[in-house]
Amino acid sequence: MDRPKSAEPLVTVRDLAFARDSRAIFQDLNLTVARGSVTAIIGGSGTGKTTLLSLIGGRLAPARGTVEVAGEVVGGLPRKQLFALRKRMGMLFQSSALLTDLDVFENVAFPMREHTRLPEALIHHLVLMKLEMVGLRGARDLFPAELSGGMSRRVALARAIALDPMMVMYDEPFAGLDPISMGVVVKLIRELNDALDMTSIVVTHDVAETCTIADYVYLLGSGRVIAEGTPADMKKTDAPEVRQFMGGLPDGPVAFHYPAQPYLDDLMTANRS
Amino acid sequence: MQARGVEFSVGLFVVAGLLALAMLALKVGNIHVLNSGETYAVTADFNDVGSLKPKAPVTVAGVRVGQVARITVDPVTYQAVVTLDILKKYRFPVDSSASIQTAGLLGEQYVSLSPGGSQRYLGNGGKIRITQSAIILEKIISQLLYSKAGQSPGHS
Amino acid sequence: MNPVAWISGLGRRVIAGIGRLGRATLFLARLMPALGAALARGRLVVQQIYMTGVLTLVIVVVSGAFVGMILALQGYNTLVRYDAQSSLGLLVALSLTRELGPVLTALLFAGRAGSALTAEIGLMKATEQLDGMEMMAVDPLPRVVAPRFWAGWIAVPLLAMIFSAVGIIGAYLVAVGDLGLDGGVFWSQMQSGVSVSNDIMGGLVKSVVFGFVVSWIAVFEGYDAKPTSEGVSRATTRTVVSSSLAILGLDFIMTAFMLRGL
Numbered sequence: 001m002d003r004p005k006s007a008e009p010l011v012t013v014r015d016l017a018f019a020r021d022s023r024a025i026f027q028d029l030n031l032t033v034a035r036g037s038v039t040a041i042i043g044g045s046g047t048g049k050t051t052l053l054s055l056i057g058g059r060l061a062p063a064r065g066t067v068e069v070a071g072e073v074v075g076g077l078p079r080k081q082l083f084a085l086r087k088r089m090g091m092l093f094q095s096s097a098l099l100t101d102l103d104v105f106e107n108v109a110f111p112m113r114e115h116t117r118l119p120e121a122l123i124h125h126l127v128l129m130k131l132e133m134v135g136l137r138g139a140r141d142l143f144p145a146e147l148s149g150g151m152s153r154r155v156a157l158a159r160a161i162a163l164d165p166m167m168v169m170y171d172e173p174f175a176g177l178d179p180i181s182m183g184v185v186v187k188l189i190r191e192l193n194d195a196l197d198m199t200s201i202v203v204t205h206d207v208a209e210t211c212t213i214a215d216y217v218y219l220l221g222s223g224r225v226i227a228e229g230t231p232a233d234m235k236k237t238d239a240p241e242v243r244q245f246m247g248g249l250p251d252g253p254v255a256f257h258y259p260a261q262p263y264l265d266d267l268m269t270a271n272r273s
Numbered sequence: 274m275q276a277r278g279v280e281f282s283v284g285l286f287v288v289a290g291l292l293a294l295a296m297l298a299l300k301v302g303n304i305h306v307l308n309s310g311e312t313y314a315v316t317a318d319f320n321d322v323g324s325l326k327p328k329a330p331v332t333v334a335g336v337r338v339g340q341v342a343r344i345t346v347d348p349v350t351y352q353a354v355v356t357l358d359i360l361k362k363y364r365f366p367v368d369s370s371a372s373i374q375t376a377g378l379l380g381e382q383y384v385s386l387s388p389g390g391s392q393r394y395l396g397n398g399g400k401i402r403i404t405q406s407a408i409i410l411e412k413i414i415s416q417l418l419y420s421k422a423g424q425s426p427g428h429s
Numbered sequence: 430m431n432p433v434a435w436i437s438g439l440g441r442r443v444i445a446g447i448g449r450l451g452r453a454t455l456f457l458a459r460l461m462p463a464l465g466a467a468l469a470r471g472r473l474v475v476q477q478i479y480m481t482g483v484l485t486l487v488i489v490v491v492s493g494a495f496v497g498m499i500l501a502l503q504g505y506n507t508l509v510r511y512d513a514q515s516s517l518g519l520l521v522a523l524s525l526t527r528e529l530g531p532v533l534t535a536l537l538f539a540g541r542a543g544s545a546l547t548a549e550i551g552l553m554k555a556t557e558q559l560d561g562m563e564m565m566a567v568d569p570l571p572r573v574v575a576p577r578f579w580a581g582w583i584a585v586p587l588l589a590m591i592f593s594a595v596g597i598i599g600a601y602l603v604a605v606g607d608l609g610l611d612g613g614v615f616w617s618q619m620q621s622g623v624s625v626s627n628d629i630m631g632g633l634v635k636s637v638v639f640g641f642v643v644s645w646i647a648v649f650e651g652y653d654a655k656p657t658s659e660g661v662s663r664a665t666t667r668t669v670v671s672s673s674l675a676i677l678g679l680d681f682i683m684t685a686f687m688l689r690g691l
Contacts, residue, residue, distance in 0.1 A: 057564055086566035097561030100553075114567045159565075279479045286483045290587025293594035294633070300616065301522050301597060302625035328624065337621075381622070 010035040010167060010199045011056060015065035018048070018055060025051055027223040029065070033167075038193050038200040040210040042245065043220030049203040050094075052220075053169045056201070057091060058082045070166065087115055090160030090168040094175055096152040098144040104131070104155050105140040111162045130158040133195075134188060150181025157188060167199040168192075174206040182206075186213055207246055211235070219245060312339060312358040313397040317371045317384075322353045323407025325373050325382045331357050333386045338363045341384060357384060357401075366391035370403035382407060453649045460570060460578065460648070467575030474583075477576045481542040482584030488537055489588045490595050496533065497596030500524055501603040505610075514608075518615035519622040521600040526623065526632040530593030532680050535639035538585050539672035543647035546577050547668040550651025551661035574652060578644045585640025586633060593632065631687045638679060643672045 011033035018026045025048040033039045043049050054060040055067050058074040067074045072085060098107050108127045112118060118126070131137040134154040144152055153173065160168050170189065174182050190213040193200045204210050211217065211231035219227040219234070219242060227234065227242045234242060243249070250256055260266065322344055331339040339359035347354050359365070368389030375382050386401075395401070467474060504520045550573065553559050559569045597619075604610040623629065647668050654664035 059560070059563060083566040083568075086564060089564070091561070091564040093557045093561055093564075095557045097557040099558055099561075100556070111565045111567075114565070114572070280475060282483050283475050283478045286478065286486060286584075287587060289486075290590050293587075293590035294629075296594045297526060297590060297597075297629045298625050301526065301619055302623045302629050328627075330621065 008035055009033060010070060011201070012068040013052075013056075013065070014068070016055065016062050016067065017064035018051065018060065018062050020051070024223055026062075029220075029224050031218050031225055031228070033199060033201055034216065035199055036193075036197065037215040038190060038202060038213055040202045040204060040214035040217045041220060042204060042207060042210060042217060044205065044245070047220045048223070049205075049220060050171055053091065053171055053201070053203055056169065057086065057089060087111075087163055088166045090163075090165040092153065092156050092160050092168065092170045092173055094172040096144070096149075096156040098147075098152055098156055098159070100144050103141055103143050104136065104147070107144070107155060108158045108162055111159065115163060126162070130162055131155075133161070133192065134158045135184075148181070150177050150184065153177070153181075153185060154188065157185075157192070161192060161196060161198075164196065165198065167201065170200065170202045170204070172204055173202060174204055174209050182209060189213055207248070221245075311361055313361055313395075314342060314356050314358055315365075315395050315397075315399045315401055316354055316356050317401040317404050318347065318350070318352040318354055319371075319373065319404050319406045320352060321406040321409065322355060323373055323375075323382055323409055325355065325384070325407060329381060330383045331359060331386065332383060333363070333365075333388065338386070355384065364394045365389075365401075367393045367395055367399065368403065369395070369401055370405065371401045372405035373407035375408070449653075452653060453645070456649050456652065457645060460575060463568070463571035463575040464579065466571040467579060470571075470576075473572070473576035474579045477580030478584055481538075481546065481577070481580045482588060485538055485541045485584065485588060486591070488541055489534055489592050492533060492537060493530070493592035493595035494599040496529055496592075497521060497525065497599030497601075498603045500529075500596070501600035501608070505604065505608050514610060515614045516618050516622075517604055517608075517610060518597075518600070518619035521604075522597055522619045522623050523628060525593040525596045525600075526628045528632075528680070528684070530596065531589045531632050531636040531639055532676060534589040534592045534636060535585055535643055535676045536673055538581070538588060538640075539643045539647070539676070540669055542581065542584070543643050543668050543672050544665045546581065546644070546647040547651040547654070548661055548665045550574065550577070550648060551654035551656075551664050554652065554654060555656040555658065555661055557656075574648050578648050581644030581647060582637075582640045585643065586636040589632065589636035589639075627687070631683075635680065635683055638683065639676050642675050642679065646672050646675065 009032040011031075013029055013031045016026050016029040017024070029052075031041075041049055041052060051060065055062055056069060056074065058077060061075045069085060070088070072081070074082070074085070077085065099110060102110065105127055108130050109123050112123050112126060128137055128140070131140055134157050136151060136154055136158065139147070139151065139155070144155070147155065157168075173185050173189065177185065186209050189200055189202060192198065202210060202214065211234070214231055217229060217231055217234050218225050221241055227237065227239055229237070234246060237243070325341060325344065327341050327343055329341045330337045331341065339357055342356040342358045344356075345354045346352070355371075357371075365386060366389040368391045370387045370389065372385050372387070373382055374385045389403075500521045501517060504517050504524075505514055508514045508517055508520065550559075553569075553573065559573065562569045562572060601612070601615060604615055605612045650664040650668045650671075651661075654660045
């Protein structure tokens with residue numbers, strides 16, 4: 001397509017199908033994430049954005065098709081190799097998922113303590129370095145319960161990059177943040193991506209913020225990619241689905257109403273049961 | 274750091290638990306060192322063992338010297354065969370006698386040994402020949418009532 | 430109510446119960462290999478023994494003392510009718526070491542620490558902490574679940590021994606201080622009647638079994654909880670209810686075997 005061919009893909013999703021409780025979430029999903037890019041995956045609520053991250057992280061297995069990360073097919077990996085791969089991926093959960101019984105310092109140190117045998121002094125330096133990057137070196141002794149939503153998401157970000165991963169996945173990184181915190185997180189995603197030479201996948205429904213930092217955007221709908229391109233392309237397009245989502249229109253190809261029988265019929269049969 | 278406090282209190286907790294176990298074993302249970310290697314077995318036949326049970330104490334002059342190992346019935350004589358495990362440091366003459374007694378009115382029954390005068394001693398598998406069966410309270414009472422009943426017409 | 434519906438409701442519950450038991454067993458099978466790994470990192474286990482055992486200690490000591498004192502009063506009241514009050518120490522010691530120590534300790538532990546274990550693991554699940562660990566390539570079974578399981582299993586027998594010992598001391602204080610019994614008789618009757626191998630070790634075996642079962646139920650319910658606040662609170666209730674029933678049912682079975690000298 002019209003994306004730069006020079007960038008080799010880090011993540012390749014091919015003909016992916018996945019269903020949960022017999023409800024199809026993806027059918028024939030295809031997308032690639034170029035190494036070094038910030039790729040946004042945008043879609044309405046319930047379009048399976050978070051499920052896609054679980055598939056990439058190997059927490060779910062696809063019903064059909066493949067997910068390839070750094071040349072390895074994630075779905076069929078034995079646990080040991082899967083864990084080895086995950087050490088090279090960071091993930092930022094919407095709820096931050098900080099360990100509530102550890103303070104900020106220990107939360108960031110957690111992956112290092114679990115996966116490395118670094119001396120204590122080095123861990124100390126590394127943790128302070130990661131915290132400095134997200135601007136929370138001063139909050140190292142606080143517990144997760146004492147942090148605001150924006151701060152805990154930044155701590156989680158410091159933890160996600162603790163082992164210098166090749167890629168970080170962000171699950172709704174902007175949800176529930178005030179404008180200032182949101183601006184901070186937006187800036188951090190781009191800066192860290194470039195400074196640490198990572199690849200970022202941002203799953204979100206905040207179109208405007210995402211378009212300021214993303215290199216490439218996928219718009220998901222009804223189980224497949226309905227539009228893709230650079231943020232500039234997406235704004236120019238006149239495909240109705242894209243226009244509806246990018247412009248935030250309540251009704252359009254994605255209907256306002258959940259599928260139902262005609263309203264009048266429903267009223268007439270109300271006392272049937 | 275506070276980790277030191279955690280470790281200390283956990284250590285204290287474990288020590289308290291083990292001390293409690295030691296107290297139960299020594300002070301409450303009075304640990305009885307009765308391993309098979311340190312005892313020898315003798316048997317004694319009784320006409321009636323009453324409510325004697327395995328593990329009941331075997332005493333001489335009120336001091337515990339062993340315990341009842343098992344109680345069976347001789348298929349020929351229909352007498353009760355009681356096997357006693359006795360500590361090796363106590364030796365008893367072959368003409369010693371055994372009786373089943375009760376500790377207090379409602380207490381448990383135990384075997385009391387009275388040493389004889391012989392120069393030969395009981396060994397493992399030996400047999401005590403002189404025995405006195407358990408005193409069954411109900412039997413004594415009924416005998417008493419019988420004899421009273423038999424006497425009373427003559428006296429009145 | 431419609432009897433057919435009632436019977437099918439009963440059947441549905443039985444099927445669901447068997448399903449839970451099966452899931453709990455599968456969970457235990459998955460937990461087993463993690464137990465060794467957790468033990469290799471003793472610090473985590475020590476931390477959890479503190480959280481479960483040490484914090485349950487106060488309630489166990491207080492309850493044990495009261496139960497012992499109550500047993501002394503009640504036992505004396507009955508024994509004195511047969512002029513057998515010299516057996517009071519024996520009565521108290523046998524009641525505590527065989528039954529009340531292991532059973533009451535396990536029940537208290539289920540209520541105080543077991544429910545907390547369930548709630549803690551359930552909340553970690555609800556707040557995506559367990560998922561987060563998975564994504565950091567850390568298996569939560571050896572890191573989170575196994576240390577808590579070990580801690581509960583280790584703590585319950587220790588607590589049961591403390592309960593019995595404190596109870597006997599409490600009974601002694603009442604018997605000698607208040608009821609005027611002779612201290613020597615109190616202890617000597619106890620010593621002649623309590624068997625270490627049967628009564629004390631039997632009680633210890635019971636509490637080891639209870640510790641295993643309560644810890645198993647608590648971590649399973651937490652791990653199996655629906656990741657919502659309602660799911661966690663239901664799981665916590667289930668831990669207390671199923672632990673209590675399991676303790677009493679197993680106690681009956683073990684007592685029956687032990688008293689028959691199997």
